[in-house]
Amino acid sequence: MWAKRARRLLGFLRWLRPGMGVKRYVLVAAAGMLLMFLGVAQLSWQGVFLDWVLDFVLFTRNLGLPLWLSGTVSFLVGLGVFSLGIRAMNRSILSAVTDPDELPERIWKKRRLEAGPRVVALGGGTGLSNLLGGLKTRTANLTGVVAVTDDGGSTGRLRRSFDVPAVGDLTDCLAALSEVERMPELMKYRFQRGEGLSGHTFGNLFLVSLFELTGDFAEAVRMADRVLALSGAVYPSTPHPARLVAELAGGARVEGESRIREAPGRVRRVWLEPENPPVMPEVLRAVARAQLIVLGPGSLFTSVIPSFLPPGLRRAIAESPARLVYVANVMTEPGETDGMDAYAHYKAVAEHLGRRPDAVLVHTAPLDPEALARYAEEGQHPVAYDPAPFGADGVRVVEGDFAHAGAFVRHDPEKLTARLLECVR
Structure with missing residues (x-):
C-alpha cells in the first residue's frame, strides 16, 4: 500500500x-x-x-x-x-x-464509436478487410476473425519456412483497422526486389518477426493489435498452423487451399487438419458477447467457411445469442462455386457451421454490363437468386444494392455496413 x-x-x-x-x-x-x-x-x-x-x-x-x-x-x-x-x-x-484543437472531435468520435454495437466478422481475403474498413466507421466494438489456411504466394513461403498460420489475410485486416497514419499503406507494401524479400509484404514480415520475437503466434497477434492502435481487434480463427482439406463431388480428396481452387469438380465439404485446433480466448469472449455475427463476404470454401471450422469456434457461434448474418457473394468463383446460387451458398454455410444464419444479404440490383462481360471471360457470373427456397426455410433475405460502382464487382463497405447494422436493431 x-x-x-x-x-x-x-x-x-x-x-x-x-x-x-x-x-x-x-x-x-x-x-x-x-x-x-x-x-x-x-x-x-x-x-x-x-x-x-x-x-x-x-x-x-x-x-x-x-x-x-x-x-x-x-x-x-x-x-x-x-x-x-x-x-x-x-x-x-x-x-x-495530439493537436489540442482536434481533441474535442477525437473524444466525440471515440465516445460515439464506443457506443456502437458489438460485432464479430468472420472470413478472409479482400472481402473481410473491406467490410472491417466500413464497420470501423460505425463501431469500435469490432472483432475480425480471419481464416488462416492460405498456402500460396508470400504467405505460403512464410508458412513453410517458419511453420506459422497464414499471415496474408491477417495483415490485410490489421491494416484495415489500424488508426496509425499511413499504416495501411505500409502494411500492404510489397517488396519488388531484394534476394529473399521480393514478393513479401511488410505486414507479413512484421507478423512473422513478432512470432519469432515472442515464440507464440497468439501473443504475436496481441502485440500487433497494440502496436498498430486498432479500432477494434483482429485475431486468427486459430493460432496454430492448419491445412484446409476438401472432398470433391466425385469423392476425391484435395489438400491445400491453392490446390482446392484449382481442382476440377465441385467442392462437397471442407475441414481442417488437425481437426481440432485451439481458438484464442479473446475470440470466444467476443462471440459470446456479440450482438451481430457476420459471415462473409469472401470465397465460400476457402475463406468464409474455413474461418469458423475450429470446433470450439463453431460451438461458440452456435450458442451465441447474436444475430447471425451471411453475406452472399455477388459473383461466382471459377473452380469453387461454379453454378451455385445464393441458396446453395447459404446451405453450405449452414451445413458446415451447424447453425442456420438468421438472415442472408443478397445483392439484387443490376450490374454494369461491361464489367459483367469482363468477368464472364474469366468464368465468373452473377450469383443467381431465387427467394422461394429461402422462404420455405423461414430465412429472412435482405435484398438490395450492395455493390460498389466501378470496374470491379465487389461489395461496397458503406452500403454493406449500413444494412448489416440494421439487423442489430
Whole structure:
C-alpha cells in the first residue's frame, strides 16, 4: 500500500521537472484560485480573516467600491485566471501527444464509436478487410476473425519456412483497422526486389518477426493489435498452423487451399487438419458477447467457411445469442462455386457451421454490363437468386444494392455496413 502511494507521489512530482511546461500554468491557476478566495472573502465579510485578507478588503474599500461589487469582480477575475491557467496547462500536456484543437472531435468520435454495437466478422481475403474498413466507421466494438489456411504466394513461403498460420489475410485486416497514419499503406507494401524479400509484404514480415520475437503466434497477434492502435481487434480463427482439406463431388480428396481452387469438380465439404485446433480466448469472449455475427463476404470454401471450422469456434457461434448474418457473394468463383446460387451458398454455410444464419444479404440490383462481360471471360457470373427456397426455410433475405460502382464487382463497405447494422436493431 505504501509502495503504491510512493509511486503515485513520484508520478506527480515528475510533472514538476524542468522543461515540462506545466509549473508556470500551475502557478497561474493558483493565482486565480487566490483571487477567487479573496472575492468570496469580500462577499461574505465577517471581520474574521487573516491580516493580509483584511488589508485587501480595506484596499478595495478605499477605491470606493462596495464589498459586494469588489468581491464579485475579484471572484470573476480569479475564475477567469484559474480557467486560463488550467486550459494552458492542458494544452501544454496534450500538445505532446495530439493537436489540442482536434481533441474535442477525437473524444466525440471515440465516445460515439464506443457506443456502437458489438460485432464479430468472420472470413478472409479482400472481402473481410473491406467490410472491417466500413464497420470501423460505425463501431469500435469490432472483432475480425480471419481464416488462416492460405498456402500460396508470400504467405505460403512464410508458412513453410517458419511453420506459422497464414499471415496474408491477417495483415490485410490489421491494416484495415489500424488508426496509425499511413499504416495501411505500409502494411500492404510489397517488396519488388531484394534476394529473399521480393514478393513479401511488410505486414507479413512484421507478423512473422513478432512470432519469432515472442515464440507464440497468439501473443504475436496481441502485440500487433497494440502496436498498430486498432479500432477494434483482429485475431486468427486459430493460432496454430492448419491445412484446409476438401472432398470433391466425385469423392476425391484435395489438400491445400491453392490446390482446392484449382481442382476440377465441385467442392462437397471442407475441414481442417488437425481437426481440432485451439481458438484464442479473446475470440470466444467476443462471440459470446456479440450482438451481430457476420459471415462473409469472401470465397465460400476457402475463406468464409474455413474461418469458423475450429470446433470450439463453431460451438461458440452456435450458442451465441447474436444475430447471425451471411453475406452472399455477388459473383461466382471459377473452380469453387461454379453454378451455385445464393441458396446453395447459404446451405453450405449452414451445413458446415451447424447453425442456420438468421438472415442472408443478397445483392439484387443490376450490374454494369461491361464489367459483367469482363468477368464472364474469366468464368465468373452473377450469383443467381431465387427467394422461394429461402422462404420455405423461414430465412429472412435482405435484398438490395450492395455493390460498389466501378470496374470491379465487389461489395461496397458503406452500403454493406449500413444494412448489416440494421439487423442489430
